[in-house]
Amino acid sequence: MSNVTVIGTQWGDEGKGKIVDWLASRADIVVRFQGGHNAGHTLVVGEQVYKLSLLPSGLVRGKVGVIGNGVVVDPHALMTEIDRVSAQGLVVNPETLWIAESAPLILPVHGALDRAREAARGDHKIGTTGRGIGPAYEDKVARRAIRICDLAEPETLDWKLDELLLHHNTLLAGLGADTFTKEEIKAWLAEIAPRLLSFACPVWDRLDEARRAGRRILFEGAQAVMLDVDHGTYPYVTSSNTIAAVAASGAGVGPSSIGFVLGIAKAYTTRVGEGPFPTELHDDIGRTIGERGHEFGTVTGRSRRCGWFDAVMVRRACRVGGVSGIALTKLDILDGLDEISICTGYELDGEKINFFPSAPGAQARVRPVYETMPGWQETTAGARSWAELPAQAIKYVRRIEELIEAPVTLLSTSPERDDTILMRDPFED
Numbered sequence: 478m479s480n481v482t483v484i485g486t487q488w489g490d491e492g493k494g495k496i497v498d499w500l501a502s503r504a505d506i507v508v509r510f511q512g513g514h515n516a517g518h519t520l521v522v523g524e525q526v527y528k529l530s531l532l533p534s535g536l537v538r539g540k541v542g543v544i545g546n547g548v549v550v551d552p553h554a555l556m557t558e559i560d561r562v563s564a565q566g567l568v569v570n571p572e573t574l575w576i577a578e579s580a581p582l583i584l585p586v587h588g589a590l591d592r593a594r595e596a597a598r599g600d601h602k603i604g605t606t607g608r609g610i611g612p613a614y615e616d617k618v619a620r621r622a623i624r625i626c627d628l629a630e631p632e633t634l635d636w637k638l639d640e641l642l643l644h645h646n647t648l649l650a651g652l653g654a655d656t657f658t659k660e661e662i663k664a665w666l667a668e669i670a671p672r673l674l675s676f677a678c679p680v681w682d683r684l685d686e687a688r689r690a691g692r693r694i695l696f697e698g699a700q701a702v703m704l705d706v707d708h709g710t711y712p713y714v715t716s717s718n719t720i721a722a723v724a725a726s727g728a729g730v731g732p733s734s735i736g737f738v739l740g741i742a743k744a745y746t747t748r749v750g751e752g753p754f755p756t757e758l759h760d761d762i763g764r765t766i767g768e769r770g771h772e773f774g775t776v777t778g779r780s781r782r783c784g785w786f787d788a789v790m791v792r793r794a795c796r797v798g799g800v801s802g803i804a805l806t807k808l809d810i811l812d813g814l815d816e817i818s819i820c821t822g823y824e825l826d827g828e829k830i831n832f833f834p835s836a837p838g839a840q841a842r843v844r845p846v847y848e849t850m851p852g853w854q855e856t857t858a859g860a861r862s863w864a865e866l867p868a869q870a871i872k873y874v875r876r877i878e879e880l881i882e883a884p885v886t887l888l889s890t891s892p893e894r895d896d897t898i899l900m901r902d903p904f905e906d
């Protein structure tokens with residue numbers, strides 16, 4: 478019996494929600510270890526649709542949810558989300574939700590700076606969610622973040638806010654944006670502090686206890702490897718590490734606790750925000766995929782850019798992410814296409830290359846090299862076994878496995894939880 482860590486292998490929105498929900502029903506504890514409320518998971522359970530941004534998906538299954546120290550927490554966004562899902566009948570209290578007392582907070586200054594900087598970037602904007610994620614992580618490594626535990630110490634909060642506001646107000650003023658007073662931020666925090674502190678605890682200690690007791694832990698990644706601040710399409714990335722290795726440091730457990738790494742990949746590719754996307758389709762096929770796949774951002778409502786499956790990108794994500802197996806999602810969206818292409822390499826300035834370059838100029842000039850295969854006319858939606866899949870769809874999945882050099886251990890054929898073909902139970906690995 479093992480723990481499982483789930484990560485995205487493309488640019489996010491791979492359909493992690495459904496897979497995590499399915500795995501959560503087999504776990505005891507579900508842990509978020511990076512990111513913040515820039516993430517968006519939609520879970521469909523019977524008649525209910527849950528939209529989660531910051532809360533771990535396990536809460537929907539009545540499991541313990543954990544927000545680790547690697548997450549950046551906007552306390553007001555968190556409380557709004559707790560109130561919303563509580564109204565839908567979920568039980569969220571200090572027994573079911575544990576939040577690391579050392580998690581850094583996202584404050585109103587962070588959102589303001591995120592948005593002001595994006596506006597100032599003009600053509601080079603990143604397309605962030607505008608939720609202050611980048612500035613909050615910057616404060617963490619710059620050692621000026623306000624952490625949850627600081628809320629219990631008014632004198633600490635006081636001097637830390639002075640330092641933080643000196644930095645942020647200087648930047649905000651320079652960008653022509655409104656600045657903040659200490660009183661404003663203090664009042665904003667005071668409103669939320671007692672409730673937030675009631676969930677705060679030494680998460681590392683509780684997880685260690687759980688591990689010793691043999692409880693199954695699911696680590697739920699947000700965003701994806703191509704948005705990883707080290708391994709993604711920098712600078713068009715998020716500000717956290719999104720690879721599986723970070724589940725350990727972002728939760729406070731040792732690396733051996735990570736267990737089976739399940740990478741989630743969509744049967745095609747999407748991206749929200751700016752940045753390179755070699756296989757992006759600007760034609761009717763791209764529009765059809767977007768419409769059929771309901772490719773609109775959960776958090777910002779932006780249309781997602783759509784394109785063919787990029788095997789070069791996913792192979793790299795599997796390697797740096799330490800992926801043990803892939804869950805391939807949304808295969809049914811490709812039903813009925815005459816032909817389907819897979820990117821198997823790139824061309825850069827007339828040369829063939831089989832990896833994505835690091836420099837932004839080269840990233841923009843890269844052209845995909847495709848392998849094209851016949852599509853299938855039958856429907857794969859709702860299939861629950863290999864036998865129900867058309868031969869051509871099976872060939873497509875097998876070709877992806879070969880190209881990314883990782884096995885497909887799970888196939889998802891609709892948003893419904895049971896429309897899943899399981900080759901291997903990651904928890905039994």
Ligand code: IMP
Binds near residue numbers: 488704
């Ligand atoms: P940030 O995380 O708000 O700083 O945004 C940085 C980049 O990551 C932007 O391109 C966002 O669109 C993208 N991003 C952040 N979170 C997600 C997500 O959950 N799904 C897909 N893209 C995301």
